[in-house]
Amino acid sequence: MRHILSILVENEPGVLARVAGLFSGRGYNIESLNVAPTLTEGLSMMTITTIGDEAIIEQIVKQLRKLVTTLKVVDLTDVKAVEREMMLLRVDAEGSKRAEVLRIVDIFRCKVVDVSPDELVLEVTGTQDKLTALVSLLQRYGIKEVARTGSVAMRRGMQE
Amino acid sequence: MELTGAQILLESLRREGVEVVFGFPGGAVIDIYDQLPNYPLRHVLVRHEQGAIHAADGYARATGKVGVCLVTSGPGATNTVTGIATAYMDSVPVVIITGQVPTPLIGNDAFQEVDIVGITRSCTKHNYLVKEVGDLARVIKEAFYLASTGRPGPVLIDLPKDVQTRLTEYKYPKTIKMRSYNPTYAPNPKQVAKVAEVVRRAKKPIIYAGGGVIASEASEELAWLARSFDIPVTATLMALGCFPADDPRWLGMLGMHGTYAANMAISNADLILAIGSRFDDRVTGKISEFAKNAKIVHIDIDPTSIQKNVPVHIPVVADCKSFLTALRQTLEPTLAEQPAAGHEAWNAKVAAWKEEKPLSYNQEGAVIKPQYVVETISRLTKGEAIITTEVGQNQMWAAQFYAFTRPRSFISSGGLGTMGFGFPAAIGAQMAYPDRLVIDVAGDGSIQMCIQELATAVCYKLPVKIVILNNGYLGMVRQWQELFYKKNYCATCLDVAPDFVKLAEAYGAAGFRVTDPAKVESVLAEAFALPCPVIVDVVVDREENVAPMVPAGKSITEMILV
Numbered sequence: 001m002r003h004i005l006s007i008l009v010e011n012e013p014g015v016l017a018r019v020a021g022l023f024s025g026r027g028y029n030i031e032s033l034n035v036a037p038t039l040t041e042g043l044s045m046m047t048i049t050t051i052g053d054e055a056i057i058e059q060i061v062k063q064l065r066k067l068v069t070t071l072k073v074v075d076l077t078d079v080k081a082v083e084r085e086m087m088l089l090r091v092d093a094e095g096s097k098r099a100e101v102l103r104i105v106d107i108f109r110c111k112v113v114d115v116s117p118d119e120l121v122l123e124v125t126g127t128q129d130k131l132t133a134l135v136s137l138l139q140r141y142g143i144k145e146v147a148r149t150g151s152v153a154m155r156r157g158m159q160e
Numbered sequence: 161m162e163l164t165g166a167q168i169l170l171e172s173l174r175r176e177g178v179e180v181v182f183g184f185p186g187g188a189v190i191d192i193y194d195q196l197p198n199y200p201l202r203h204v205l206v207r208h209e210q211g212a213i214h215a216a217d218g219y220a221r222a223t224g225k226v227g228v229c230l231v232t233s234g235p236g237a238t239n240t241v242t243g244i245a246t247a248y249m250d251s252v253p254v255v256i257i258t259g260q261v262p263t264p265l266i267g268n269d270a271f272q273e274v275d276i277v278g279i280t281r282s283c284t285k286h287n288y289l290v291k292e293v294g295d296l297a298r299v300i301k302e303a304f305y306l307a308s309t310g311r312p313g314p315v316l317i318d319l320p321k322d323v324q325t326r327l328t329e330y331k332y333p334k335t336i337k338m339r340s341y342n343p344t345y346a347p348n349p350k351q352v353a354k355v356a357e358v359v360r361r362a363k364k365p366i367i368y369a370g371g372g373v374i375a376s377e378a379s380e381e382l383a384w385l386a387r388s389f390d391i392p393v394t395a396t397l398m399a400l401g402c403f404p405a406d407d408p409r410w411l412g413m414l415g416m417h418g419t420y421a422a423n424m425a426i427s428n429a430d431l432i433l434a435i436g437s438r439f440d441d442r443v444t445g446k447i448s449e450f451a452k453n454a455k456i457v458h459i460d461i462d463p464t465s466i467q468k469n470v471p472v473h474i475p476v477v478a479d480c481k482s483f484l485t486a487l488r489q490t491l492e493p494t495l496a497e498q499p500a501a502g503h504e505a506w507n508a509k510v511a512a513w514k515e516e517k518p519l520s521y522n523q524e525g526a527v528i529k530p531q532y533v534v535e536t537i538s539r540l541t542k543g544e545a546i547i548t549t550e551v552g553q554n555q556m557w558a559a560q561f562y563a564f565t566r567p568r569s570f571i572s573s574g575g576l577g578t579m580g581f582g583f584p585a586a587i588g589a590q591m592a593y594p595d596r597l598v599i600d601v602a603g604d605g606s607i608q609m610c611i612q613e614l615a616t617a618v619c620y621k622l623p624v625k626i627v628i629l630n631n632g633y634l635g636m637v638r639q640w641q642e643l644f645y646k647k648n649y650c651a652t653c654l655d656v657a658p659d660f661v662k663l664a665e666a667y668g669a670a671g672f673r674v675t676d677p678a679k680v681e682s683v684l685a686e687a688f689a690l691p692c693p694v695i696v697d698v699v700v701d702r703e704e705n706v707a708p709m710v711p712a713g714k715s716i717t718e719m720i721l722v
Contacts, residue, residue: 010340013289018281025282055467062464068286068306071340 003057004049004083004153007064008072011037011044015069019046028052028060032150047152076153083153086125092142094118101141108134119144165293165324166191170199172300175332178228180204180219180591182212186232187272188259191324204591204620207612209236211584213243216254218585221571222546223592226253226307233259234272242578244314245283249575250398251375253312255303262322263291277318285313293326301333310343311462312375343461347478347486354474355457356490362431364506365391371398372436372460372480379567381484388495390503392510394422396437397559400570405543405563415443416710417556420517423716425510426451434458436480439469449715459483517721519560528677530629530700534561536681537599540688545597546589548582550606552636554629556706558601580609583626587613590622597688604630604657614667617693625687626695628660631702639705664695673697
């Protein structure tokens with residue numbers, strides 16, 4: 001099963017290598033990884049999506065907590081959480097295709113961030129499912145390039 | 161007061177109570193060595209950096225204090241990697257200081273540059289590259305704190321040459337608090353109550369002790385539990401000595417080369433108290449067959465050890481000593497009303513297993529049996545020597561046939577299985593205890609992996625005794641080839657070996673050779689009485705096997721007994 005882990009770490013050199021090395025050294029998978037500084041100086045938040053059964057996820061969480069540079073690990077799969085990912089797409093939009101692509105842009109609430117005679121660069125935010133749906137829809141027009149951030153996630157304020 | 165980085169390092173080591181540093185100099189640490197004579201530290205100059213790290217490790221295991229190792233950059237640093245991994249696998253507190261090229265050169269492929277922090281990231285508890293001299297004092301404080309607390313382990317500090325010469329105001333932190341590191345020592349009282357309950361109720365309990373009992377100095381508390389509730393005790397290789405071998409409750413080691421009684425008892429128990437052990441594959445054998453009917457209680461200071469290999473019914477994250485103390489406080493008040501929970505039938509069964517198939521060998525004929533050598537060492541030293549081992553058959557025979565009486569007297573590379581460990585580790589232990597008898601039980605293969613340290617032992621007048629069980633083979637691999645590879649003895653016969661007696665003499669140590677079973681005892685006694693390093697080359701039965709043996713991947717009840 002897919003899990004989203006939110007990991008609060010010391011923002012110091014080598015931390016990413018420690019986390020990534022833990023996954024590779026113990027044979028775990030990283031599906032996506034995102035890291036950026038938090039509001040507290042000296043701390044960074046990592047969001048990792050990974051796949052594994054309960055026993056593997058338990059080990060991953062424990063091993064991450066064991067790293068001396070880790071302050072906190074939360075498995076957001078266990079709580080109510082919002083998840084978002086951002087994607088940039090370079091889509092073929094020549095001639096008659098253009099209007100159709102722009103209609104999809106509308107439906108998916110994408111933003112057109114760059115325009116040229118034969119292609120568009122789109123920006124879109126959403127869950128992984130939404131982005132995947134958009135990619136499959138646009139594929140018929142020709143996607144030239146994709147850049148995705150990987151998921152970021154946050155627990156909801158109201159938990160049951 | 162302003163000090164240089166090198167002075168800060170040495171002054172901080174002094175303040176951490178370090179007495180001995182095992183090291184080998186080089187270009188990137190000359191500044192530290194330049195200051196070394198000004199500080200009250202004994203430095204042991206080894207002959208290879210691997211010797212330094214193993215000696216620091218042996219020192220730490222023998223004393224419980226942090227071992228310290230100092231080497232130069234590049235090859236000096238990489239030569240310690242095997243030893244660092246050895247200490248990491250066995251949770252030994254060691255601080256390794258490596259020199260590094262000057263900061264402006266880092267990343268330039270400079271002479272003797274290697275990214276040792278990157279290389280050792282997965283085999284240290286933590287590591288540091290110190291780029292600012294202002295950080296150095298804090299880093300050293302943290303390194304010693306991390307190495308010795310929680311689940312202990314090696315911590316490496318990489319110190320660039322220019323940081324060693326830069327000046328800064330020196331202030332050593334008195335205390336330390338790290339927001340991201342807070343090991344759990346005290347057990348959750350609810351969990352302790354649950355354990356107390358199952359201990360009271362168990363009909364067929366067993367204690368399965370691991371290295372955590374030694375690390376937390378919990379032998380006395382363990383013995384109280386075993387004796388008060390009449391529970392048989394088995395232990396891993398790492399925990400030998402945590403419970404006296406002459407106690408009737410002692411079953412010996414369990415696992416691949418464990419005793420019949422220990423393996424049968426753990427497989428038939430209804431309650432397993434796993435204390436500071438980690439269900440290693442060499443202990444459990446085929447995991448799906450392991451202790452299927454037992455309730456498992458697992459105490460470990462490292463949460464990652466729990467539920468890693470086997471499902472656990474009552475997990476307790478705690479230091480073994482804190483847990484056993486809390487358990488005693490819970491159980492002791494009602495002990496009088498509730499005497500030792502009726503384990504007579506179980507203990508009779510365990511005793512029958514012990515009687516049925518004890519560890520055995522047959523010392524008849526003109527060839528020396530290796531087991532007889534170890535048993536003789538055990539008898540001569542009354543189980544009170546510090547025994548180190550190499551890895552392989554010598555290690556297993558030492559574990560099986562030496563009757564350990566106290567903790568920290570068996571020093572062996574359990575997790576990593578590092579050949580060449582035993583002799584330098586013995587040097588480290590002897591540095592800590594100059595008056596105790598320290599014996600390395602070695603094989604003719606392993607001893608050649610760090611033999612150069614004979615010069616160190618002679619130089620520092622360390623009367624370490626090396627007993628080589630010489631069978632002319634890499635014996636454990638040969639045993640596997642015999643049993644599982646149709647006797648295809650590929651690359652395991654050591655056709656050419658040095659004359660170990662002459663070799664000892666060449667280094668300035670003493671050497672003996674024994675080939676006659678009748679002379680084993682007298683020669684060992686003579687060797688042990690000498691005040692200098694000694695090699696005793698005992699020519700043993702070439703194809704003797706370690707038994708029992710559980711073939712890899714089989715259930716631990718499926719033992720090959722002869």
